[in-house]
Amino acid sequence: MKSLRWLPDPFVLLIVMVVLLASLSPVYGEGARWFHYLTQGAIALLFFMHGAKLSSQQVRSGLSQWRLHLTVFACTFAIFPLLGWLLSPLFKALVGQGLTLGLLFLCALPSTVQSSIAFTAMARGNVAAAVCSAATSSLLGVFVTPLLVMLMFGVHGDFALGDAVVQVALQLLVPFALGQFARRWIGVWVQLHRNWLKQVDNSSILLVVYGSFSAAVVGGIWQKVDIGHLTVLTGLCAALLAMVFAITLFLGRALGFEQADSKTLFFCGSKKSLTTGIPLANVLFPAASVGLIILPTMLFHQLQLLACAYLARRWGERDGEDDASSRKPEAFCHQ
Structure with a gap:
């Protein structure tokens, strides 16, 4: 069973299959x-x-911490982007301008929600705080990520903030707000059908991955990124992840957080x-x-899942041996 822990995430495998499909049979022309209209929808x-699923009580529950x-x-939203910006000359020298922009975009993204909470629970951390931090981070990312991209890409590329804000508002924020508004009528239904909605x-x-990589293949992405660049890019993502691991562990100790809170931070x-x-x-x-x-984000995503798992x-096993009677297993099975 231990070998199963290192199997790739099934969803990541599906993404890889879609990338292969787009590489072999991209959609183009009319x-x-x-297909672009379909992906926008x-x-x-x-x-x-997501707006219909997010409970305001979940966000309020952990705000005291x-x-x-x-x-x-x-x-x-600060240390990660700063690392990316400081390392961008190295990124550019090793993998070129296009993938450097992808690495900078990765650094500007919000945290995950489901896996952050699940791993915190598995490690016997502060689950309530993880719910609040992860959900709020995801919501803030819709606003903060475009601003961070503007700041970092202002040096490394062209980025039209005004157009981006309008597009984010129309395609992401308006549907999210409508989902929050409709929660009073469909909230119970959403909770009952969470697996189907996933x-x-x-x-x-x-759909978005297929459309994006189809356009990239037509534009010649595999002429720009060879196996050597992929190998180096994977190494850079792993190094970036290791640095952030070290920083979060250091901050947890330096700021005097309890062990459960340090795990949530990590x-x-x-x-x-x-x-x-x-x-x-x-x-x-x-x-x-x-x-x-998005190529660096796809690689980083799989690396973070493997390492965090x-x-x-x-x-979790270490702490369970120390105080096996202080926590009930059921508390983690439902996270």
Whole structure:
């Protein structure tokens, strides 16, 4: 069973299959135009359902631990982007301008929600605080990520903030707000059908990946990125993840957080959201460049899942041996 821990995430495998499909049979011409409309509708549906699912009580429940939350947000939206900006000359020298922009975009993304909470629970951390930090980070990312992209791309590329704000508002914020408004009528239904709605989310992401990589393939992405660049890019993502791991561990000790809160900081402050990143990239960047932009995020996502799964299990088992009677297993099975 231990070998199963290192299997790739099934959803990531689906994304890889979709990338291969787009590489072998991309959609182009008039078909690409209609497929673009389909993906825009899928993104709107995705954020509408996120608005309907997000409970305001979840966000309010952990706000009292403001020091922890501010530290998580600082790691996500300040330290991570600063690392990317400082390392961007190295990135550019090793993998070129296009993938450097992708790495900078990765650094600007919010934290994950589901996996941050799940890994915190598995490691016996502060689950309530993880729910608040991860959910709030995801919401803030819709506003903060475009601003961070503007600041970093102002040096490394062209970025029209005004157009981006309008696109984010129309395609992401308006559906999200409508979902929040409709929650009073469909909230119970959404909770009862969470598993089915997760498949809707995943399907929306796969549509966007196929459309994005189709445009990238037509634009010649595989002439720009060879196996050597992919290997180096994977190494850079792993190094970036290791640095953020070290920083979050140091901050947890330096700021005097309890062990459970330090685990929450570690798992929420070191992660980046593929689910939020792909729709945002589709909104913020030209279709032909989206595939190159999201490639680092796709690699980083799998690396963070593998590393966090291993560490969460190890910490959870270690603490479980120390105080096996102080926590009930059922408390973690439902996270």
